[in-house]
Amino acid sequence: MLPCFFVSYELSHLEALEAESIFIIREVAAEFDKPVLLFSGGKDSAVMLHLAVKAFWPAPLPFPLMHVDTGHNFPEVIKYRDERAAELGARLIVASVQEAIDAGKVTEEKGPRASRNRLQTQPLLESIEQHGFNAVFGGARRDEEKARAKERVYSFRDEFGQWDPKNQRPELWSLYNGRHRRGEHIRVFPLSNWTELDVWQYIEQEKVALPSIYFTHRREVFRRDGMLMAWSPFLPLLPGESVSTAAVRFRTVGDMTCTACVESTADTIEQVIHEIKASRVTERGASRADDKFSETAMEDRKREGYF
């Protein structure tokens, strides 16, 4: 029989998730000489960065940040990205899809449904290779998508940046195997066990700053494939589509051509959490056109080296 005072040694789910993520981030910093953290300015990468800062405080962040910029990002998010990096004194590397297009390394999709989403893989892999990064932190979560449900915390990538879902390293206890050869790298997902709701609750608890577009604002939008898209020069209208103004917010933040918004008047984190709890659609279902190509769209992109 254990004494009853043991009952108090309980952690909340957010404390337990935070402890696990910080452990993972510290493991990487200890075992790899060239880590980098992918920072898009989205809420998941904002939380990941917050955890990384906590993991090493009061020392500065021991690795740089990287963003793959499609050139079609929301200006509010780019502003937030730059401010956050400057505030931390962190080095920010921007891998540019536009430059890859200009250099003829990738070919831009044509037509009104063209998106640069898939084109991000090439500059990402090239930048990893160029800088010699061998551990790349990503903010992906297993609850986001079914291919991601099978992803490891330490996910091995071969010299082509490829993911082989059928041949993953078993991952036991909290003993992560980061061994790799030169040219290979490990993608590390410290938020693997977090859900969308966990992320928002943590943002509320820790008062993590976010880009303004996560909260309600008036925007010119149009409806496509059942989703509400932000009207922009990057996304020409199809016949029958028309622009109107609505109060919206974004549940995920990515390239403007494949990220949809939802109608919302939520202007505080508390209200956003309230909406998520009541929502009957997943965040990727509500707002990501890139997953709708096929049942295995995410797996296909991940195999090629996508985030």
Add this chain to the structure above:
Amino acid sequence: MELLRFATAGSVDDGKSTLIGRLLYDTKSILEDQLAAVERTSKSRGDEYVNLALLLDGLKAEREQGITIDVAYRYFNTVKRKFIIADTPGHLQYTRNMVTGASTADLALILVDARKGVLEQTRRHAFIASLLRVPHLVLCINKMDLVDFDAGVFESIREEFRQFSMKLDVQDLTFIPISALGGDNVVTRSEKMPWYEGPTLLHHLENVHIASDRNLIHVRFPVQGVIRPASAKKFHDYRAYTGAVLGGVLRPGDEVMVLPSGFTTRIKSLELAGKSLEEAFPPMSVNVSLAEELDISRGDMICRPGNPPLVGQDIDAMVCWLSEASQLQPGARLAIKHTTRSARAMIKQLHYRLDVNTLHRDEQSPGLKLNEIGRVTLRTTVPLFFDEYRRNRNTGSFILVDEGTNATVGAGMINGAAV
């Protein structure tokens, strides 16, 4: 809200996917677009019903072959707890996947078909859960609807399993009669089994006491790294050791010993990101500052002077082999990772291979193949600071890595120091 991790074991035939689907659906964790996608795919495949297994099998190869290849993680929560399910497949590479899923689980859920009773696979699942020291075991006797909700069927399966489990080291065992298809005793209490007075499955998952499963007595703090921001003027004298508490409770002022040096000092402060802590306990990640400057680096262990872990290079352990490409053989040299220590290890001896179905010990076995479990003695290049796995799952476990391919090839649970 507490976090509970559980592993599910069983095959499609046992109704495992239906059960998980039921748990997710009844707790409103499956959302409309996910259900719509499953409905679409079910229809295109010509399934007669909405096949909830499709919700769980995410990879292309899995959908094509109708099998589950790998451990998948699922998430749901109720007002009481957040749950992480490690869903392990019943077909290919069964042992490897279940060992993986069970390694971090607070609870293992094993499904039995009420019509078939305790099978070889049931015994294998239970054995693995006990080998991995999963603290709570739940046997769900499913498909009660197909045996007319008969109390006698439930009782006889319970008795048979109880007899078998005496051979195992099971700490907490619960039996629940359910029908995953109809939802009986899964989330809501069944009216068809008034003879059953225990909790529903969800009620049990929400209330099973897990806080005392951790070792809060033996202080174990393997050093992950050192924080010394010498460049930042304000924190010029700051020096702390980072890590996760794997055992015991640490408090400022406590006397501690550092291994391997054996020096003792006191804890000056505990904190994380500038926030002071009164105490630190598993599984917290913290910074520990000590009263005196000692030479401490990653892989060292902070403990209490009167209560140190075992220290040694010769280790007696159970190993589960995870590799298809190679075998564990005496004389093999491998990389080993234990807490935050990495070293090399040599397999000195394979004592026996354990048949996971019969628990028979084969002492003539020349090696261990994929999914086989055996008892070995190994010697490491440097001393490890370890505990018996049954005392502490975190300081009693290790992985073995092939130095040529870098693949994780073995999972080890320490019995003790080799004699």
